Amino acid sequence: MKNSEILMNPNSLVRFLKKSPSEFTKEDIIHFCEENEIEMINLRYVAEDGKLKTLNFIISSKDHLNTILADGERVDGSNMFSFIDAGSSDLYVIPPRYRTAFVNPFVETPTLEILCSFYDNEGKPPLESAPGYVLSKADEEFTRQTGATFKTLGELEYYVISQKEDLYPPGLDQRGYHASEPFAKFEDLRVEAMRLIAQAGGKIKYAHSEVGCFTNGDKYYEQHEIEFLPTPVEEAAEQLIIAKWIVRMLGFRYGVDISFAPKITVGKAGSGLHFHMLAEKDGKNLMVENGVLSPPMARKMIAGILDAGDAVTAFGNSIPTSYLRLVPPHQEAPTNICWGDRNRSVVVRVPLGWIGDQNMTRDANPDDGSVDEVRPSKQTFEYRVADGSADIYLTVASLIVSALHGINMPNALESAESLYVDASIFKPENKEKLDQLRQLPASCWESAEVLAQKRAIFEENEIFPAGMIDSRIATLKAFDDKGMSEKLYGKNDEIGELVESYIHVA
Structure with missing residues (x-):
């Protein structure tokens, strides 16, 4: 060092x-x-x-x-x-x-x-069944088969819930994205959280206020996000676990509630726990080849995650209210199993990754020669389904296993191509094509059913023990929430009671 x-x-x-x-x-x-x-x-x-x-x-x-x-x-x-x-x-x-x-x-x-x-x-x-050990086994198997290191980062979203105040009202409902203090009331809590997480070893990329910002009666709700840098998977999971504890502890000290729950109330933005991924070998990001997303590596990994992604919900969306976030109106949460560039309503999104024009910094700073240095590629792809109810170890492990599944799928590249969509897919005139895509589970019950069908993907190489899969299926089915979204549609009071019961999940 x-x-x-x-x-x-x-x-x-x-x-x-x-x-x-x-x-x-x-x-x-x-x-x-x-x-x-x-x-x-x-x-x-x-x-x-x-x-x-x-x-x-x-x-x-x-x-x-x-x-x-x-x-x-x-x-x-x-x-x-x-x-x-x-x-x-x-x-x-x-x-x-x-x-x-x-x-x-x-x-x-x-x-x-x-x-x-x-x-x-x-x-x-x-x-054998400890979630941390399952992640360690998945990580080792990925490196054994590919010779590469799997890296990930989490986007930790949460709400601060406090008493409403009239000073500097936040403005338009659901318009809190990147708001600044004093209109963002809890920027100081977020900044202190960043400082303490970093002192605890967390590698933070940045943080900001998020879309969710509204009042409900005498309560004020403000959404924030802390995003981390890519690290080896065990470190990434540890950072998120410590970060959640630190943010909650600060909320306790400030006298406000902190919630990582997937749904906070009806019709408002929920909180996800998105995971960005990349594979790296000898310091080189394997997601990029000749300035574009790598066909032989990244696209196969994406194909595998799409193929198994509905079963990954068994680990990443573990409570009934998870599925209130994954149904329309969904404020950018995915519902259809597909992928795309920069599109926030897909299961796997390829965000901007500095693989296009390299002259932006030089254009902004024409007299600074140091901006010409070659930087490693930052390109990742992002799984957007998981939420704050996720078992972090098992969710990341399941994404690694799914990526390996894609690398070994004979038709992975063809599958990736068939599931690629652009933003036009979500226009009304393309509804017929959209309806042909597979849907994510709509309840814990459905998630358990999909896991039961695809359990062999996770049990391969003895990464997920069979007993753990059995236990997860039983736990999810015990919620008995099949058809819940339809049953609760329009019943805002009942939805509110359900949301409140899971306000401090995971």
């Missing part, structure tokens, strides 16, 4: 240890705790509900700290995962991921946080 990168890194451990988080060791963590008078350490981990769990430790000695970091602790797995029986439920939580260490910014007592992995009751590494 270059000295300039260390000096500018917001993570205090990086600056103190003068090394990249990927190089952190147990001895490094102990040294940091000694020199910075750290009094507590928290082991953190994510269970089936997607929320961060905590074990608190007061450090009593160097030997005690060493034991915590080396051995972890045991927990009751039956209260973590529905598929673990209470009769034999002990699990270990072990902190091998020292790269995730960061100082807790919310407590007066100097405290260090570390994410952990689950191991089974025989100490076998790791717990």
